[in-house]
Amino acid sequence: MTDIAYAPLEAPLWPLMNKFYRTHHSSMKASKDAQLWVARQEEIIAGLCLRPMAGGYWLTGLFVAPQLRGQGVAGALLEAALSPCAGPVWLFCAPELQGFYQRLGFSADTDLPYALQERLARYQRNKAMIAMGLNPTLEC
Incomplete structure (x- = not known):
């Protein structure tokens, strides 16, 4: 199995991300x-x-190819993407994903900026969505 590389996606290659999703x-x-990773x-x-x-x-658009789920890819990608972050990180997820994000350090007890409060509403x-947050300066 080839090693996995985790890195930002350069702007000219952004269409590849949408192709991956599709x-x-x-x-x-x-x-x-956004910064794409x-x-x-x-x-x-x-x-x-x-x-x-x-x-x-x-944080939006976290998606792992189905055949590679459960192998730590999402956690490693999040760690790489969030390591340079100097501020809080917020996300919305389905309630059934709360445990996954909690294991990565996110908390459902988070204060959202007003713009995200409106969007979440x-x-x-x-659909059922919850907000979660992470403050890397406190978690790392």
Whole structure:
């Protein structure tokens, strides 16, 4: 098995992230105003977006190829992407993913910036979502 490389995705290669999501029938999309991070074994096997917001980052689009789930890829990708972060990180997830994110240091007891509070309220109209947060300066 080839080693996995975890690194930011350069802007000219951003279309590859959306291709990865589409290949796996995910509705996620890469955000052009975010830092895109990927895990690669020659091809992209996982990705995430970190969008600067309110002195921190909003984590979206974390997705691991189904055949590689449960092997620590998501955790390693998050560790690589969040290591340079100097502020809090927030995310929204389905309630069944809360335990996964808690094992990575996220907490459901988080203060969201106003813009994310509004967005979460809109999302919750259509599906069950919870907010979680991580303060790397406290967790690391």
